Amino acid sequence: MKHLSSIILLVFGLLSCEELDVVNPADPSYELNAPTLVSATSVTDSQIELVWKNNEAQVREFIVQRKSASIPYSNIATVNKDVLYYSDTNCELGKNYSYAILSKVEGNLSESSNSITLSTSFPAPIGAFALAESDASIGVTWTDNYSYEDSFVIERNSGIGFEQLIILPADAVTFIDSGLLYGIDYAYRIAAITSRNNSNWSIITTANTTINKPSDVLATAMNGSEIELNWVDNCNYETGYIVERRNRNTTFTQVEELQANTSVYIDSALISGSAYIYRVFAITESNSSYYSLQSASTPYAMVQVGEQVWMTENLQVIKYRDNTEITHLTSDEDWSNAATGGYCTYDNSDANIDTYGRLYNWYAVVNNRNLAPEGWHLPSDSEWQVLVDYLGGAGLGGGKLKEEGIGHWASPNTGATNQAKFNALPSGYRSSAGAYHGLSYGTHFWSTTELNSTNSLNRTLYYNSAGMNSNSNGMRYGFSIRCLRN
Numbered sequence: 001m002k003h004l005s006s007i008i009l010l011v012f013g014l015l016s017c018e019e020l021d022v023v024n025p026a027d028p029s030y031e032l033n034a035p036t037l038v039s040a041t042s043v044t045d046s047q048i049e050l051v052w053k054n055n056e057a058q059v060r061e062f063i064v065q066r067k068s069a070s071i072p073y074s075n076i077a078t079v080n081k082d083v084l085y086y087s088d089t090n091c092e093l094g095k096n097y098s099y100a101i102l103s104k105v106e107g108n109l110s111e112s113s114n115s116i117t118l119s120t121s122f123p124a125p126i127g128a129f130a131l132a133e134s135d136a137s138i139g140v141t142w143t144d145n146y147s148y149e150d151s152f153v154i155e156r157n158s159g160i161g162f163e164q165l166i167i168l169p170a171d172a173v174t175f176i177d178s179g180l181l182y183g184i185d186y187a188y189r190i191a192a193i194t195s196r197n198n199s200n201w202s203i204i205t206t207a208n209t210t211i212n213k214p215s216d217v218l219a220t221a222m223n224g225s226e227i228e229l230n231w232v233d234n235c236n237y238e239t240g241y242i243v244e245r246r247n248r249n250t251t252f253t254q255v256e257e258l259q260a261n262t263s264v265y266i267d268s269a270l271i272s273g274s275a276y277i278y279r280v281f282a283i284t285e286s287n288s289s290y291y292s293l294q295s296a297s298t299p300y301a302m303v304q305v306g307e308q309v310w311m312t313e314n315l316q317v318i319k320y321r322d323n324t325e326i327t328h329l330t331s332d333e334d335w336s337n338a339a340t341g342g343y344c345t346y347d348n349s350d351a352n353i354d355t356y357g358r359l360y361n362w363y364a365v366v367n368n369r370n371l372a373p374e375g376w377h378l379p380s381d382s383e384w385q386v387l388v389d390y391l392g393g394a395g396l397g398g399g400k401l402k403e404e405g406i407g408h409w410a411s412p413n414t415g416a417t418n419q420a421k422f423n424a425l426p427s428g429y430r431s432s433a434g435a436y437h438g439l440s441y442g443t444h445f446w447s448t449t450e451l452n453s454t455n456s457l458n459r460t461l462y463y464n465s466a467g468m469n470s471n472s473n474g475m476r477y478g479f480s481i482r483c484l485r486n
Contacts, residue, residue: 032056032110035101044148045122045197048088048097052113054081056103063102063109064088068095073112078104091120093197124200125152125190130207134237135287137178138207140188144173149192149199157187157204167193182287183210211235211289214263214280220375224272224301224313229265231280231292238282238289243267246277248319257283270299273316273357275373298373302485303421306390308383309485311376312423314357318343320369326360332434336476341367344478346428347436355408356427356439359478362456365446376483381449381457381470383484388459388468391420398424399466410440415466424461430478444471444479 033055041049050064064077064086077086091097098117103110127143140154149170155162156177165188168175180186187206192199212234220228229243238260244252245267256265270276277296282289301312319325320341329335329342341364346352364371365378372378391397399415401422406413408425418424428439442462449457455472458479473479 030105030108032059032103032105032108034110035062035103035113037099037101037113037116040099040116040118042118042120043087045093045120045194045199046089046091048091048099048118048120050086050088050099050101050116052084052101054084054103056105056110058105059103060106061104063104065100065102065112067098073098073100093120093122095119122192122194122197122199125192125202128188128190128202128205130186130188130205132207132209132237133176135182135209135211135284136180137176138180138186138188138209140175140177140190140205142173142190142202144171144192146192146199149194151193153191153193153198155189155191155201158184162187162189180209184208211238211282211284211287213289214241214282214292217278217280217292217295219276219278219295219297221297221299221302221373222266224299225268225270227267227270227276227278227297227299229267229278229280229295231263233261233263233282235282235289237284239284240282242281242283242288244279244281244291248275248277248323252277252279272299272301272313274298275317275319296374300373300376300483301423305387305420305422308387308390310387310422311483312421314425314427315360315371315481315483316353316357317371317373318358320367320371321374322369324369326364326371329361335361335430335434335478336432338476339363341365341371344430346430346439352427352439356425357480359427359430360446360481361478362446362475365448365456365481366450371481372483375486377486378446378448378481379484381447381459384445384447384459384468384470387420394469395467398461398468401468402461408440410463412464414464426461426463427480429480432474432476444473444477445482446479 036053038051038053043049059081062079063075065073066076067073096117096119098115100112100115102112125142126145130138130140133139152168152172154165156165185208187204189204190202214231215234217231222228240260241258241262243256243265245255246252275296275298277294279294280292302309303312327342329338329344330348343358343360345358388394388397391400400417400419401424402416403423403425404416404418426440427443429444430436445459447457451457451472458471460469460471
């Protein structure tokens with residue numbers, strides 16, 4: 001009975017198996033699911049890393065296949081079912097390789113996965129940059145974008161072609177090239193090295209051992225005896241700066257040697273009304289930079305009245321801002337016939353210049369070469385009006401501008417208080433016929449406001465009036481000039 005039961009169970013089991021149609025993945029007729037090749041990445045100059053996804057539950061192993069050029073696919077590795085990556089370390093730099101993965105269950109293989117083709121790469125170092133560290137050395141830097149280089153090689157070109165300069169250890173990112181010649185262009189390029197290959201060259205980077213000269217030099221009059229000089233320091237290794245100065249008709253001479261990293265200098269004890277021209281250069285122990293561009297300024301005493309800043313002395317210049325000469329007109333005939341810019345001094349006497357300045361015709365006032373010194377401009381009639389209004393109006397403003405007392409002004413010098421510290425003096429004028437008039441009795445200041453084709457506006461002060469009036473005169477008159485700060 002027991003034996004019969006066993007036979008019945010066996011038959012029942014065989015019937016159950018047929019009814020369930022159990023699948024055997026080792027059966028060659030069973031179609032295994034192929035993996036999905038997710039990525040292939042060049043990780044060194046001779047290694048490509050593969051990553052895939054398993055799509056077959058019964059898989060036992062994976063077969064890695066590779067082909068290159070005309071060589072067909074061949075098996076290069078078999079990996080365990082639990083491993084979903086493989087590193088191919090037997091690659092040649094720059095050669096194309098195609099990869100595919102198969103699932104395997106005993107002798108049964110799936111179809112090939114999708115394929116990916118790529119080559120190993122060895123990119124150039126990035127961020128190469130050269131900068132002079134001194135007048136005889138250049139620093140070279142770059143970014144180490146590898147984890148597998150053995151060393152770096154630097155080549156240099158000083159005008160005769162690239163030559164190997166030095167080999168540096170792995171992970172190096174800087175190098176100082178010293179003992180160089182002054183004023184020479186040096187070009188550099190960098191490559192990484194392994195035991196099998198060199199990377200591509202970095203971009204070529206160039207530096208010069210010439211000291212960078214200062215730039216943006218600006219001379220600004222601070223008052224009647226000081227000029228402030230500013231510039232941009234373009235050198236990172238100078239030992240100092242030299243400031244040189246000249247007047248219009250002299251040569252440059254050194255006025256100061258300054259410490260490194262200086263970018264400002266105040267020149268003092270200057271002569272008011274005299275134009276000064278400056279240039280600056282950087283120095284090291286062995287060399288000096290080229291000169292900076294020149295910058296000029298003229299120190300004039302000044303005063304702030306309200307929101308305006310005025311000169312407190314009359315203009316004395318004999319050249320326009322561009323350094324061209326203003327015509328000096330001495331004879332009555334030349335003065336009366338002039339139709340271009342000209343100047344003179346009262347009674348043609350140089351003794352009057354320091355006190356009263358010079359007289360100019362209106363053609364000099366509006367000349368496009370610019371009569372006003374750098375940082376200044378000639379006032380319009382409306383700007384004169386702003387000054388007068390601030391001081392209480394035309395009837396009172398003149399007295400507040402005139403020098404107090406009768407040292408220069410004729411008596412009674414009505415209303416003179418010089419409250420504004422303007423120091424207006426009775427400099428007289430020159431008529432359109434060439435005659436001089438009014439010294440000690442009055443002064444006339446040009447404006448840039450033209451009334452019509454033959455007359456322009458000016459402002460007048462008289463010894464017997466506290467006012468400041470606006471008048472119209474011909475363009476060949478010779479009047480004084482006061483300037484406004486820009």
